[in-house]
Amino acid sequence: MASRFSPSVSLLLLAALSFLPHCAGAWIKYTEAELSLAPPDWCPEADALVLDQTLDCELTADGGWHLEATGSVRIKVFTPEGKEYGNATILTPPAYKLGKVTARTITPEGREKKVKSDQMFKEWEYFGEDNESRLYVCRFAFPEVSEGCILEYHYTLTSEQVSFIAPFYFDHPDLPTRESRLSFTIPPGASYNYCHLNSGNCEARKSLDDVVSIIGTKKRFTLEASNVPAVQDEPFSPPDDYLRPMVCFLLTRYQNAYVNLDIATSWRSALESMRTWHDKAIGSSKLAPGIVEAMPKDEPRRTAAALYRWVADSVALSGGRHCYEFDGQVDDWIRNRRATGAEKVLLLKALYDRAGLDSRVLLTVPVNQGAVIRDFPSLAQFRASLLELRLGGEKIYCDPTHDRLPFGALRWNYQEVQALVVDDQPGFVKLPPGAGTSELVYDVQGALDEAGNFTGKATVRSSREFLYSYQRRLAQADSAGLREAFVKYFFPCCRPENLVSLTLETPAGEDSSLCLAVEWKKDGVAEAVEDELLLPVNCIDPQEPDLLPDDSDRTTHLFFSFPRTVRLNATLALPPGFACRETPFRAEGACGSLAYSLAAEPAADGSRLHLSREYVRGQRSYPRETYAELREFFQGLSQADHHALILTREKP
Amino acid sequence: MIAGWMLRILLLGLACVPAWAAPPPDWVVSLKDHPRLGAASPRDVRLLNALDVKFQPEKPCTRFHQRMAFLVGGNHPFNPFKYQETYAAGHRLEPQGWWRVTPEGKVERLSGDGVRASHTFGGDQLYADDMVMTWAATDCPNGAIVALEFTLTSNDFMGSGKVFLQDVWETDSTTATFRVAPPGVVQFVPRSGAEGAVRLESGGFQAGHFPEFKDLDYGGGFAVAAPRVDYFCFPSGDLSIPPQTWTEVAAEAARLWDKTGRDFQPPAVTELEAFLARFETEYRYVAVEIGAGRFIPHRPQDIFRLKYGDCKDLSWMLVRTLQAGGWEAFPVLVLTPAWHPFPQAYPSPYAFNHCILALRRESDTLYYDPTARGFGLGTLPWNLHGACALPVCPGAGLIRLPRDDDPLRLRRELDGELAADGSVSGRIRWTFEARMGRIFETVTTREEMTATLRxxxxxxxxxxxxxxxxxxxxxxxxxxxxLEGLGSRRGAALYLAPFPFAPDLGDSVGVGSPDGYFLPRPARWETSVSLALPAGLSPEKAWADSLLLEAGESCCRTDSASGRLNAFWTHCLRDSHYPPARKTELDSLFQAVRKHQRMKLKLASGG
Structure with missing residues (x-):
């Protein structure tokens, strides 16, 4: 499980790994009670339990400040499945050096089996799709892993990076944790602030007053948690920042010179360096004379929109979004027509400056990747930058990273999130909400045959988020790719080979809607029962419903992607000789911002059916407290969807 | 004199041009003129794959030299660019440079820092003996070309192998050249649709464009369905005389393996079943394959002590232990899954990817897979049934592992009460009439049972x-x-879809691969539903239908008596592999299964 904090500045990318002891090799004495331990009452079905995990960090001033950390983890195995934790991985972030690692198994009888040093495999590995996510790992396998054994490992880390220590997770990604402790010792002349998130998920966290102790001339922070549940693996769970208990430290005083005094000052200090980077990147750039001058000048809004369009469309995104790393200067990005997301934002700001338009860079975290921690004045937490443009009294937010986004629009995951303003006076703004749900509309004309098979055609129109997400992919795809993408994103009920034809009808350059025409067939949409056909109301619904687990209580909030309205209007010709003599069927339901309505209405002569279905998911997340209500809503929707209309064979 | 020294210094300096300063080779420079340079590609494309293989059976040694060029497209893994090559730990992979050709045609050498070797990725890779070399660069925009070159050397004669013409990305051009000292020859066998797409030449072949490989339902997977050319080197020049026989391969393997187990003194084993049960509890499997280049196990005493190992380690430790107890046991190399193509005519230790063990008794031989828990002695996982295998013992030849002709039997029952509103309350029971390995270990908690039901x-x-x-x-x-949703009330009638389970097969068998259709193992599903009906309601008619084909069968019937509705389904697949010509038959079977499982009944008063 990766941290959202940038590996290049975070101290510990403590994922599956985390925690370190006083010195590698200082084994922890186990007790008889631990050897015979059964899963405790608060996690009775656990395959294994983290007995304790510790990380002891110390800042030393020996020839310049650096950090030394030792960690330990002990895991009790309860079941055959728990034996998989006998294969261990320790990840080290780039700024840190992994030292000695020691590990041993304590068998249920109390025998010790150590892992030999030549069985510790240390190497670089790449994670995910980002080539910059390269981490140094240590992998090893514990010997004699069996039910009842205890797995224990220790390791050391060192680093010259002392300004930011984050994050320490008090939980384990897969296992419940009995005890978890972080201690951080600092010498005189140093001062740190810390903040923690989601600590409500732990029991017995010590109060703030107990956290700091004085040891001689040193100060020690100690944070502990107990009985921490494992991260719940549930469908539609939110990102880690909303779930996992963690703590971060930030340097506030360095060798008697205050780096930051309070949170506001700390933010100001952090932003000073940010502004320095900006100044360096913009520098004395010439800004490719002519770009600004070529834009319309009659009206500032038109100028701003044209410059935005130029940066979004003419400068290719290269290397990812980033938010504060810059390679080269503005003129380089213009010359190469290539820049990272942060560079594109800064380039747009430089162009706005040249055009006399007032703008400010914002730093933020997309809601599906984490949360902005206002009490933690470190730039390392941010994932993206945007631009706030001020025109008169109006604020317009610009994200020139992607070429499909209209001027002034924000993607759903940037709406209503906090953003830090890069300015003389640091402050936060809440980005504006979007304009309601994005729409996906299917207009269908089709026919059924006697065997219940369907053939038909439809136009599929969508707006905003659907457009931003899929249009480029669809427009660039070849025929096979178009079918594949269409079925994946718009028509999951269908297989690509069942599409008779598919055309992307959106005119080139169109940026307000996406339109596709499709012709398809699907067998068995209605079932024959003696002389009748049973036709479910959702027989041609191309989208799959949001299904929830049938029988569990959620522990996490429901977290979907962008809000949407999906609407279907269909006219269905019935097979010759069949008619629908039923009264019109209607169903509807609502739960907060969720709503559905379904209607099926036979034509007067019974030869056709008009079907309509609308589903609205008006929010991107729903609190777990409302889960029971939501489950009822979705089950009601599912039942209505499967309501069968009866088509009867007319007697001649 | 001085001039001589200056000349030497100058020559030394020229000889020491650092790699980063060396000019790019001609084949890379020529990519500046590639017609697809700068093209916005929605997909990743391998423009060039040039393989040069040199066999030196006398040393022995095999050297693979490879040049590749990629057009950076719109998707992972080439944007940002990342290419990975897996190789055996005993082999040497030496990167010989890599370059970026920008969309504007500028050729730039990429940093060696972006090339790293590591063990194969995954949680269980220890002991797997495989390495992976990664080339990763962050600044290669769409439309750029990345070219790379490397050499892979094995101190072994690897006389057979496969060159895939299609891959997980679109491929533009593949060329392969093979060299062996006279009178040696190399034989090429195009497979899986490559027959019409490859141009065979003396000592090599060429192939053109292929779209990216898509895994199809029932297609058998990449190793079976992707077009490829199998190659076989015959140093004697006679295609009927392979370098070695299967007996020689087995004898050599036995000799090498025997070296690692001589000083192992295992504990005495008396009760075989109890010993294997304890083995399954105490030992764990921490590798994924036998390794492409190293098929020699670790020392059994180490495995005995550590209590983990890969397939060959566990097998060899068990074999040594059983042999010490007086049993006649031996390891068996095997290719899994059994339906993967096996080069029977070209004996080689590289033909295998897995290891199990055999226990020979007076009247029969029992096989045991130490990595497949829960099957016990004498029962193999279905993907090993009928697989080609080689016992690691002197004098052994190629064998086929036994097949269990009885299909997997799964019985499902729903016994309950149907309410007037269409809901059902009752018990669902699954009975597995064949060994299913770890099936019961995967469901222990309520959450897991919920997920299983879903x-x-x-x-x-x-x-x-x-x-x-x-x-x-x-x-x-x-x-x-x-259960809610099985039945719906409409006026006086209740419409019931009595089959509560998810479909066992798809709508059709699909398009398949050139080698046909690869279905789940032979299986027989028997389903019965018995429901007490609401007072006054009964089915208007009984329902019965069946389809019996050579490929399998599907039957469904209902009856009702004493206020209960009984429905029975039987679906059977008789084989796991069907040639392409049997598509119509398979489609008929799939449609019948679907029709039977979706059968609906109308219950009415006085029905």
Whole structure:
């Protein structure tokens, strides 16, 4: 499980790994009670339990400040499945050096089996799709892993990076944790602030007053948690920042010179360096004379929109979004027509400056990747930058990273999130909400045959988020790719080979809607029962419903992607000789911002059916407290969807 | 004199041009003129794959030299660019440079810092003996070309192998050249649709464009369905005389393996079943394959001490232990899954990817896969049934592992009560009439049972789980549930779809691969539903239909008596592989299964 904090500045990318002891090799004495331990009452079905995990960090001033950390983890195995934790991985972030690692198994009888040093495999590995996510790992396998054994490992880390220590997770990604402790010792002349998130998920966290102790001339922070549940693996769970208990430290005083005094000052200090980077990147750039001058000048809004369009469309995104790393200067990005997301934002700001338009860079975290921690004045937490443009009294937010986004629009995951303003006076703004749900509309004309098979055609129109997400992919795809993408994103009920034809009808350059025409067939949409056909109301619904687990209580909030309205209007010709003599069927339901309505209405002569279905998911997340209500809503929707209309064979 | 020294210094300096300063080779420079340079590609494309293989059976040694060029497209893994090459730990992979050709045509050498070797990725890779070399660069925009060159050397004669013409990315051009000292020859066998797409030449072949490989339902996977050319080197020049026989391969393997186990002194084993049961509890499997280049196990005493190992380690430790107890046991190399193409005519230790063990008794031989828990001695996982295998013992030849002709039997039952509103309350029971390995270990908690039910039932059926039981000894799982969505009330009638389970097969068998259709193992599903009907309601008619084909069968019938409705389904697949010509038959079978499982009944008063 990766941290959202940038590996290049975070101290510990403590994922599956985390925690370190006083010195590698200082084994922890186990007790008889631990050897015979059964899963405790608060996690009775656990395959294994983290007995304790510790990380002891110390800042030393020996020839310049650096950090030394030792960690330990002990895991009790309860079941055959728990034996998989006998294969261990320790990840080290780039700024840190992994030292000695020691590990041993304590068998249920109390025998010790150590892992030999030549069985510790240390190497670089790449994670995910980002080539910059390269981490140094240590992998090893514990010997004699069996039910009842205890797995224990220790390791050391060192680093010259002392300004930011984050994050320490008090939980384990897969296992419940009995005890978890972080201690951080600092010498005189140093001062740190810390903040923690989601600590409500732990029991017995010590109060703030107990956290700091004085040891001689040193100060020690100690944070502990107990009985921490494992991260719940549930469908539609939110990102880690909303779930996992963690703590971060930030340097506030360095060798008697205050780096930051309070949170506001700390933010100001952090932003000073940010502004320095900006100044360096913009520098004395010439800004490719002519770009600004070529834009319309009659009206500032038109100028701003044209410059935005130029940066979004003419400068290719290269290397990812980033938010504060810059390679080269503005003129380089213009010359190469290539820049990272942060560079594109800064380039747009430089162009706005040249055009006399007032703008400010914002730093933020997309809601599906984490949360902005206002009490933690470190730039390392941010994932993206945007631009706030001020025109008169109006604020317009610009994200020139992607070429499909209209001027002034924000993607759903940037709406209503906090953003830090890069300015003389640091402050936060809440980005504006979007304009309601994005729409996906299917207009269908089709026919059924006697065997219940369907053939038909439809136009599929969508707006905003659907457009931003899929249009480029669809427009660039070849025929096979178009079918594949269409079925994946718009028509999951269908297989690509069942599409008779598919055309992307959106005119080139169109940026307000996406339109596709499709012709398809699907067998068995209605079932024959003696002389009748049973036709479910959702027989041609191309989208799959949001299904929830049938029988569990959620522990996490429901977290979907962008809000949407999906609407279907269909006219269905019935097979010759069949008619629908039923009264019109209607169903509807609502739960907060969720709503559905379904209607099926036979034509007067019974030869056709008009079907309509609308589903609205008006929010991107729903609190777990409302889960029971939501489950009822979705089950009601599912039942209505499967309501069968009866088509009867007319007697001649 | 001085001039001589200056000349020497100058020559030394020229000889020491650092790699980063060396000019790019001509084949890379020529990419500046590639017609696809700068093209916005929605997909990743391998423009060039040039393989040069040199066999030196006398040393022995095999050297693979490879040049590749990629057009950076719109998707992972080439944007940002990342290419990975897997190789055996005993081999040497030496990168010989890599370059970026920008969309504007500028050729730039990429940093060696972006090239790293590591063990194969994954949680269980220890002991797997495989390495992976990664080339990763962050600044290669769409339309750029990345070129790379490397040499892979093995101190072994690797006389056979495969060159895939299609891959997980679009491929533009593949060329392969093979060299062996006279009178040696190399034989090429195009497979899986490559026959018409490859141009065979003396000592090599060429192929053109292929779209990216897509895994198809029932297609058998990449190793079976992707077009490829198999190559076989015959140093004697005679295609009927391979370098070695299977007996020689077995004898050599036995000799090498024997070296690692001589000083192992295992504990005495008397009760075989109890010993294997303890083995399955105490030992764990921590590798994924036998390794392409190293098939020699670790020392059995180390495995005995550590209590983990890969397939060959566990097999060899068990074999040594059983041999010490007086049993006649030996390891068996095997290719899994059994339906993967096996080069029977070209004996080689590289033909295998897995290891099990055999126990020979007076009247029969029992096989045991130490990595497949829960099967016991004498029962193999179905993907090994009928597989080509080689016992690691002197004098042995190629064998086929036994097939279990009895299909997997799964019986599902729903016994309950149908309410007037169409909901059902009752018990669902699964009985597995064949060994299913770890099936019962995967369901231990209520959450896991809920997830199992969600997968097992039709999506529109909503359930409430009241309680459940796992009786592993009887191979039974049972759940007490309430189901909603099986029936719907319409006026006086109740329409009932009595089959509550998710479809067992797809709508059709699909397009398949050139080698045909690869279905789940031979299986027989028997399903019965018995429901007490609401007072006054009964089916208007009984329902019966069946289809019996050579490929399999599907039957369904209903009856009702004493206020109960009984429905029975039987679906059977008789084989796991069908040639392409049997598509029509398979489609008919699939459609019949679908029709039977979707059967609906109308219950009415006085029906």
């Amino acid at each position: 997968r097992a039932l039709r999506p529109e059926v909503h359930f409430t789980l009241h309680d459940f039981q796992i009786r592993a000894a009887e191979a039974v799982m049972e759940a007490h549930v309430t």
